[in-house]
Amino acid sequence: MQRVGMLRPNEILEDREGVLHIDGVSALELAERFDTPLYVMSERRIRNNYRRVYETFSKRYRKVKVYYSAKANTNLSILKILEEEGSCLDAVSPGEVFLALKAGFKPERILYTGTSVRDDELRFLSESGVTINVDSLSQLRRLLKISTPETISVRVNPEVGAGHHEHVVTAGRESKFGIWEEKVVEAYRTALEAGVKHFGIQMHIGSGILSVEPFTVATENLLKIANRVHEEVGIGFEFIDLGGGLGVPYKPEEEELNLDLLAEKVTALYREMVEQYGLGKPTLCVEPGRYIVCDAGVLLTRVNTVKVTPFKRFVGVDAGFNTLIRPAMYGSYHPVVVANRLNEPGEETYTIVGPICESGDILAKDRMLPRIQEGDLIAVLNAGAYGYSMSSQYNSRPRCAEVLVMDGEYALIRERETLHSLLEGQHYPPWLK
Numbered sequence: 001m002q003r004v005g006m007l008r009p010n011e012i013l014e015d016r017e018g019v020l021h022i023d024g025v026s027a028l029e030l031a032e033r034f035d036t037p038l039y040v041m042s043e044r045r046i047r048n049n050y051r052r053v054y055e056t057f058s059k060r061y062r063k064v065k066v067y068y069s070a071k072a073n074t075n076l077s078i079l080k081i082l083e084e085e086g087s088c089l090d091a092v093s094p095g096e097v098f099l100a101l102k103a104g105f106k107p108e109r110i111l112y113t114g115t116s117v118r119d120d121e122l123r124f125l126s127e128s129g130v131t132i133n134v135d136s137l138s139q140l141r142r143l144l145k146i147s148t149p150e151t152i153s154v155r156v157n158p159e160v161g162a163g164h165h166e167h168v169v170t171a172g173r174e175s176k177f178g179i180w181e182e183k184v185v186e187a188y189r190t191a192l193e194a195g196v197k198h199f200g201i202q203m204h205i206g207s208g209i210l211s212v213e214p215f216t217v218a219t220e221n222l223l224k225i226a227n228r229v230h231e232e233v234g235i236g237f238e239f240i241d242l243g244g245g246l247g248v249p250y251k252p253e254e255e256e257l258n259l260d261l262l263a264e265k266v267t268a269l270y271r272e273m274v275e276q277y278g279l280g281k282p283t284l285c286v287e288p289g290r291y292i293v294c295d296a297g298v299l300l301t302r303v304n305t306v307k308v309t310p311f312k313r314f315v316g317v318d319a320g321f322n323t324l325i326r327p328a329m330y331g332s333y334h335p336v337v338v339a340n341r342l343n344e345p346g347e348e349t350y351t352i353v354g355p356i357c358e359s360g361d362i363l364a365k366d367r368m369l370p371r372i373q374e375g376d377l378i379a380v381l382n383a384g385a386y387g388y389s390m391s392s393q394y395n396s397r398p399r400c401a402e403v404l405v406m407d408g409e410y411a412l413i414r415e416r417e418t419l420h421s422l423l424e425g426q427h428y429p430p431w432l433k
């Protein structure tokens with residue numbers, strides 16, 4: 001397999017006579033058939049990413065569960081693929097629970113981790129039968145007024161946070177997430193006294209982490225806290241959940257997360273501490289979201305305009321931050337290639353911009369690419385996570401379509417919205433005639 005532009009070679013992306021193919025399907029054919037912007041997801045890559053995580057951990061520790069973090073991509077077909085793989089699911093809203101149940105997940109395989117959760121949401125979750133991972137004492141008390149679940153988990157702030165941007169660091173001193181150690185004991189005691197029988201403990205330190213160290217430091221802290229609970233409250237744990245945050249390299253100079261090393265270090269620490277503390281044999285859980293779907297997705301977008309100013313060379317495409325918000329929101333880098341000119345050398349420096357009326361609407365800045373013409377097809381890579389799921393109708397642009405490819409075949413898995421989608425649910429008040 002050849003390298004595609006700045007791309008790291010992977011099993012689904014291929015250069016066939018200059019044209020990007022995604023698991024055997026021509027990007028040009030997809031754009032022609034379904035129009036652009038278009039998210040293309042690879043079933044093969046999703047399955048293989050899931051299996052890699054599951055196998056890497058489970059060959060080192062007997063009881064492992066992988067919770068796919070649905071917010072990265074909640075398309076029903078993606079959820080269904082992971083359900084088939086035997087994945088569990090991490091949900092953060094009633095909507096995600098609803099979609100996961102629709103896709104066939106049994107409630108026992110769903111863990112709900114919410115923050116700022118409403119009472120009616122707690123009621124919905126209790127009735128659905130999913131396991132709730134509480135984020136505050138207030139949430140726990142309100143939940144226990146509604147029902148007494150068999151199992152409760154507590155999200156702990158292990159004092160270590162990490163991530164690719166300050167917005168996605170989800171533990172540590174500045175974070176709104178989780179319960180701090182001094183309140184954790186009280187949380188479990190409260191649950192036990194209310195009649196809860198089984199317990200889990202969870203953390204999630206952040207997103208897009210490419211090194212092993214934050215995970216080992218946080219795991220050690222979490223297990224110390226678990227031990228304190230075990231000693232002071234006298235309970236054991238069915239599961240200990242280390243959260244997500246497994247990063248994927250976006251920039252050419254970034255190194256892949258060493259999954260083997262991560263699993264090796266974390267399972268060794270886990271086994272040793274669980275044994276030392278006499279915590280039994282709790283299931284080890286991890287919650288990757290991005291890692292499962294990120295490099296399984298490509299965003300295809302058509303070039304409308306090439307505009308040369310005295311200072312810049314702009315390529316205006318039909319996807320803006322309404323379609324992919326990560327560059328505008330986090331300053332994220334996504335690899336970009338010209339899908340119909342893969343075999344041409346880089347000749348000019350281009351900035352790829354969208355149709356949104358804001359100067360921050362930049363998908364990729366100052367990239368050396370082959371000479372681009374109007375009508376060319378740009379492929380934004382690593383777009384499978386937090387792409388469609390964060391898209392919007394801003395500037396009153398209907399959301400785009402999604403297709404799934406598998407071994408030379410393809411199918412539409414979400415229709416493009418139409419202008420009529422913009423009218424949905426809107427009403428004039430009676431006084432506006």
Ligand SMILES: *Cc1c(COP(=O)(O)O)cnc(C)c1O
Nearest residue numbers: 069204207244245287288289290
């Ligand atoms: C978002 C989230 C994850 C997954 O984060 P990734 O960076 O996509 O791996 C895991 N657990 C919880 C509770 C989350 O909110």
